Amino acid sequence: MSNIKLIIEERPSNIGNFMVGRLLPFREKRMVGPFAFIDHMGPTCMSNYENLDVPPHPHIGLSTLTYLFEGSIMHKDSLGTEMEIKPGQINWMTAGKGIVHSERTPEYLRNSDKMLHGLQIWVALPKELEEIEASFFHVPENEIPEWQLGDVAFKLIAGEVLGKKSPVPVYSPLYLLELKSRSRQTVTIGDYLFGESGLYILEGSIESEGNIFEPKQLLVAKDSKLCSFEMAENTTIYIFGGEAFPEERIIYWNFVASTKELIEKAKDKWLAQTFDKVPGENEFVPLPEQNKHYRL
Template identity: 70%
Template sequence: MSNVKLIIEERAADIGNFMVGRLLPFREKRAVGPFVFIDHMGPTYLSDIENFDVAPHPHIGLSTLTYLFRGRIMHRDSLGTEMVIEPGAVNWMTAGKGIVHSERTPQFLRGFEKMLHGLQIWVALPKELEEMEPNFTHIEEKDIPQWEQDGLSFKLIAGEAFGRKSAVPVYSPLYLIEIKSTTPQKVKIGDDLFGESALYILEGSIKSDDVVFDPKQILIAKDTKLCEFEIGENSSIYIFGGESFPEERFIYWNFVSSSKERIEKAKTDWEKQKFPKVPGETEFVPLPSPAKF
């Protein structure tokens, strides 16, 4: 019997002046462990007159993880941070009680043709940390655990697995693992996983119980301990998950919380522009029209 409980197909979503592939949340699966949101950005080619520009917008109750395959993004936030995220590095921003940030094409790439491709991920905070002070951490690619094993390339982007620990300062038990292949290989890693687990196919394919799965799909596992499959040649996959929280998480726009009342307060605060400002920026993304949780 297959260990695949649910298959989630990537769906197109508009984030302003840029189209992405939305993976989480999904109507039948709102979260995988603490992971509540995943967008696949690109791959998109931008002309010399096109740029990636997401004006200042707020977050509460979560950490964001930006991981690029190609291209660069300038991150600015209300803490005064200015950081260019490059392929293979990690931007980890914890919103806590509230943070505002913008994401744009860096000035040195404007006026040139460029490409953008990566993942935008939200990780919910434990209830007792939802109102923590915001912070920002940048981890260079060289500081992320990576190794070769059984003909495969591994990278532990965040969390703990395989007796290793990423430098990304997470706040609950989780993992985000990159596996790349050049030739078909058997993969068995169930003993290293815990909680809920899912697998995202970026490139190539995997085969599980004689069924072949293709790119732009998330496969939700029934049992992490049965995580065995064959990865195809020239494939890139991402396994993520961890311990779920006992309380439900609500999402409205960029706000994540265990409390609907807290989200209502965040909405009001943003409408009244009570959130902290991003230094040097005057634009902002307005609150979207009402939507149900």
């Protein structure tokens, strides 16, 4: 019997002036553990007149994780943070009761050809913490735990698993692992995983139970404890998951919450433009049309 519960294909989605591959949420699987949203950005080659420009927009009830493979993004937020993220580094922004941020191509790259490739992830906060104060945390590449098992290189981007702990300050039991193989390797780590678990293939392929899976596929496991597969040479995958929350989460635009009341409060606040401002920014992303549905 197969341990794969669901196969999710990347779907194209426009986030303003930039196309991404959306993995979560999916109609048949809104969340995997506390992970509520995953976008694969690129790889996109932008010419000297093309830039990433996502004007200030708000979030509540979640932490965002940005992890780049190529390129650079300048993050600015309403706490006064101004941080450039480069490949291999982690930006972890916790919205809590509310934060506003912008994401743009850094000024020194705006008139040159450039690449952009990475992951953007939303992790929902536990109900008792969804209205905490906002915060921002940056992790340099050399502080991310990494180790080697055979010909597979591991990195623990966030969470705690396999006897390792990432410095990213997460708020619930979870894990986000990067695995890179140089040669064909069998990986058996199910005894160390917990909760719900997903596996995303960035490049290369994996074989599980006689089936071959390729890039831009997200596999959701029936039982994380049975996680065993074979990685082809030069394959990169991400294994993520953790304990699911007892309550459902509602997603509306950039807001994640356990109740519609918190969503409505945030909508009214953004319409009134009473969120804190991002220093040096004058633009903002308007609230979507009022008939936009909640996603449960």
